[in-house]
Amino acid sequence: MLLHIPGILDSAQVARLRQALDAADWTDGRETVGAQGAQVKRNRQLPDASPLREELGRVVLAALARHPLYHAATLPLRTLPPRFNRYEGGGEYGMHVDGSVMALPNGEQLRSDISCTLFLSEPGDYDGGELIVSDTYGEHEVKLPAGDAIIYPASSLHRVQPVTRGARVAAFFWVQSLVRDDGRRRLLFELDASIQRLAATGADRDAVLQLTGVYHNLLRQWVES
């Protein structure tokens, strides 16, 4: 499921992050990829061990934790501490696939089910920089307002177009979901959304309760941990 999640950060939070990021020391983005990714990756990142990455990552994780739509769509079990990247001067990331298993700081592993980019630059501030996600329906082009995020299956091939003017700054990370299968996650997400709408319109309370039970019983069948 490719889903736009608006308003993870408000404009004041974006401004605070950008102020810190614009003054930061960046490193070559190839440090965090394998040989295949390194051939096509031309961007910069905050160093993995940098205290700033940890501090700003915590701001992003706290904002995600407060966002109901993000939770309904991802059903997160584990989240990789966010990284921050920057593309400018023709920087790009050619077609690639993300690693399937990643190491968490506590030594545990994360299976990457969902990839996420949280945009920290306004679209008018740079040319290019579209995230292109390829799936069986074709290619989807994504360029969102600062503070908004896109989630997409980590199994998809994707790329970032060259940035030919200005700079594109973003946070990016991966999520292991309680529900591994993208199709099942989507069914739960749609069921949850329609239950919320029915409840808000004052629909038959018993029917809403029964559907809520169906939601939880499906989740109980599909959850992994």
Ligand SMILES: O=C(O)CCC(=O)C(=O)O
């Ligand atoms: O910058 C982005 O939007 C995506 C970055 C990406 O695909 C990656 O780091 O694997």
Ligand SMILES: [Fe+2]
């Ligand atoms: Fe990627």
